[in-house]
Amino acid sequence: MQGSAPGPGLFPFDKFSSTPWIIDGVRDDAATDTARGDLSRRLFLVPRTQVVGLATSGGRVTGIDLVTAGTRTTLPVPASCAVILAAGTIENTRLALTSLGLGDTRFGAPRLGNLIGHLHSNITVRIRRAAFGLPAAADSLETTAFLVRGSASGRRFHLQVSAAAVGGSDPERNMWQQVPDIDTLDHIRANQDPDWIVVVFRGIGEMGPGTALSPDPARSWIDLSPETDQFGAQRAYVNLVATGDDMTLWTRMDQATFTLAAALSGNDPKNIEYLDRRTNTWQATAPVPDAGGGGSWRDGLGSTHHEAGPLAMGTPGTSVTDSAGRFHHLTNAYVAGPALFPALGSANPSLTALSLARRTAQAIVTERTLTPPPGLTPLSLAPGDWTMIAAPGTNPAMRRLGQILETAGSYGLYSYHAQQFADATIWIEWRELAAGDNSGIYLRIPDPTAPDALHQADVNGHEIQIDDLGAGNPAGLDIHRTGAIYGLQAASSFPAHPAGQWNSYLIETRGTTIRVTLNGTLVNDYTSNRATTGFLALQVHSGTIQYRNLRATTTP
Numbered sequence: 001m002q003g004s005a006p007g008p009g010l011f012p013f014d015k016f017s018s019t020p021w022i023i024d025g026v027r028d029d030a031a032t033d034t035a036r037g038d039l040s041r042r043l044f045l046v047p048r049t050q051v052v053g054l055a056t057s058g059g060r061v062t063g064i065d066l067v068t069a070g071t072r073t074t075l076p077v078p079a080s081c082a083v084i085l086a087a088g089t090i091e092n093t094r095l096a097l098t099s100l101g102l103g104d105t106r107f108g109a110p111r112l113g114n115l116i117g118h119l120h121s122n123i124t125v126r127i128r129r130a131a132f133g134l135p136a137a138a139d140s141l142e143t144t145a146f147l148v149r150g151s152a153s154g155r156r157f158h159l160q161v162s163a164a165a166v167g168g169s170d171p172e173r174n175m176w177q178q179v180p181d182i183d184t185l186d187h188i189r190a191n192q193d194p195d196w197i198v199v200v201f202r203g204i205g206e207m208g209p210g211t212a213l214s215p216d217p218a219r220s221w222i223d224l225s226p227e228t229d230q231f232g233a234q235r236a237y238v239n240l241v242a243t244g245d246d247m248t249l250w251t252r253m254d255q256a257t258f259t260l261a262a263a264l265s266g267n268d269p270k271n272i273e274y275l276d277r278r279t280n281t282w283q284a285t286a287p288v289p290d291a292g293g294g295g296s297w298r299d300g301l302g303s304t305h306h307e308a309g310p311l312a313m314g315t316p317g318t319s320v321t322d323s324a325g326r327f328h329h330l331t332n333a334y335v336a337g338p339a340l341f342p343a344l345g346s347a348n349p350s351l352t353a354l355s356l357a358r359r360t361a362q363a364i365v366t367e368r369t370l371t372p373p374p375g376l377t378p379l380s381l382a383p384g385d386w387t388m389i390a391a392p393g394t395n396p397a398m399r400r401l402g403q404i405l406e407t408a409g410s411y412g413l414y415s416y417h418a419q420q421f422a423d424a425t426i427w428i429e430w431r432e433l434a435a436g437d438n439s440g441i442y443l444r445i446p447d448p449t450a451p452d453a454l455h456q457a458d459v460n461g462h463e464i465q466i467d468d469l470g471a472g473n474p475a476g477l478d479i480h481r482t483g484a485i486y487g488l489q490a491a492s493s494f495p496a497h498p499a500g501q502w503n504s505y506l507i508e509t510r511g512t513t514i515r516v517t518l519n520g521t522l523v524n525d526y527t528s529n530r531a532t533t534g535f536l537a538l539q540v541h542s543g544t545i546q547y548r549n550l551r552a553t554t555t556p
């Protein structure tokens with residue numbers, strides 16, 4: 001999400017809403033291929049839906065309990081699906097406590113520790129323009145912002161320093177809280193102070209981590225409240241406590257801020273005034289800290305909304321999730337968001353969480369990606385290397401969707417005539433778009449220009465069948481079903497994925513032997529008395545089958 005500010009000291013109009021961007025993404029995705037409907041889509045928005053729980057069985061999440069538009073329902077989770085909890089730190093942790101059997105039960109309600117947040121101070125001063133060498137009111141002043149880093153008692157802090165000449169005593173109102181209104185822009189700009197620049201120091205300090213699995217009762221944690229919400233689920237109870245070291249850091253961070261503010265004014269008391277947040281008035285002297293080192297410039301714990309940590313990554317036994325964000329005790333459930341952080345540092349959390357989410361996505365994709373054996377060469381998809389052998393009077397087609405080939409119409413064989421295969425290893429990924437869609441991979445067939453090529457392919461070649469319903473199977477025989485050498489030998493098992501999901505065929509031909517491995521399982525080992533060499537073709541039969549990642553090698 002990128003936006004540009006309408007003027008100095010102001011944030012972009014879209015700072016506070018990523019919703020239009022998400023809706024754009026959903027619309028773009030839906031518009032890419034309306035003909036195939038949901039099967040070609042990758043992004044769905046499910047409105048008015050609350051996840052109230054997760055069902056687990058056999059070490060994986062098997063269902064998601066939902067309330068959609070007031071109706072309670074359970075969405076089954078197939079074995080091939082991954083579930084990512086991305087409901088925010090508190091809600092993710094609540095779901096882990098209520099549904100995933102996690103939490104230390106020594107304290108009554110199951111509890112997870114390592115809840116960490118930021119220690120937040122807002123110190124606002126105004127400094128005379130003259131101290132910066134600036135003239136009295138200029139037409140337009142640039143906003144400036146910079147970052148100062150520090151550390152104390154083994155923790156980090158940083159100051160986000162922003163300065164603006166607009167916004168009265170509280171430029172933060174423009175910068176962080178107010179969605180700019182295009183109608184009032186000129187008014188805001190005209191409201192410059194001729195003498196002063198207001199400088200805001202946002203201090204962000206790191207709270208020390210604890211352990212998630214063995215929560216320290218004196219530190220921060222989340223457990224379940226006896227109180228239930230409107231869906232009957234127990235609410236999360238959040239206990240956020242700053243330790244002695246945290247308080248030391250906070251005090252040192254505030255001291256550093258006041259020192260820096262004075263330095264910016266040239267250490268000249270005439271050039272600086274301090275905002276008293278209780279009275280919203282400027283004071284000539286720096287506020288005096290209370291006995292604990294704090295003051296009205298400090299925000300309450302948790303008000304920075306940077307909660308992190310209870311589902312921390314790490315090694316099994318000492319943490320909840322692994323480095324990909326997967327729950328140690330579940331094979332298909334992951335977490336996204338700052339809930340994963342073992343420690344928080346002082347930086348704002350979103351970019352770290354986004355980076356980790358990319359890593360989680362990569363891990364899920366890698367785990368579910370079928371990988372061809374090494375040493376195979378991609379087949380050329382150049383149209384010139386392929387010929388459609390069409391049945392008389394028909395109009396079969398092979399569409400190209402990027403690197404995907406897709407069957408359309410009927411009947412024909414889309415023959416790859418660039419190479420013949422005798423002893424070969426062939427890798428092809430395919431999927432049906434609907435149950436019963438029918439195609440197949442022809443092996444060892446004649447040249448497309450051969451007389452009677454279609455018939456010769458059927459009687460001398462071999463078809464590795466794709467049809468989950470096995471249309472036209474003779475009684476008791478599965479020789480028309482996926483994995484069969486069509487009409488010759490049925491598959492020994494049927495590990496194909498449902499329509500819409502990709503499958504892989506590894507086909508190995510050696511002399512008279514044809515072996516077919518479907519999704520990693522050997523399903524056919526056939527000894528043939530037909531042709532032992534020839535061309536390869538993709539059948540255009542009925543429905544829609546997609547092919548991708550076609551690879552092959554010949555063996556000596």
Ligand SMILES: Cc1cc2nc3c(=O)[nH]c(=O)nc-3n(C[C@H](O)[C@H](O)[C@H](O)COP(=O)(O)OP(=O)(O)OC[C@H]3O[C@@H](n4cnc5c(N)ncnc54)[C@H](O)[C@@H]3O)c2cc1C
Pocket residue numbers: 049050051052086087088089091304305306307336337338339348349350351353
């Ligand atoms: C006012 C404010 C300002 C902030 N400013 C910054 C900043 O400048 N920089 C920064 O790095 N961080 C900032 N943060 C923190 C940052 O927004 C969070 O750390 C980040 O959004 C957390 O991401 P998340 O994906 O874990 O959760 P979220 O972004 O909170 O997303 C969780 C989503 O899950 C949905 N949800 C929750 N429970 C359920 C359920 N049971 N069923 C269905 N859906 C559910 C919620 O509606 C929400 O859409 C700010 C936070 C706030 C509140």
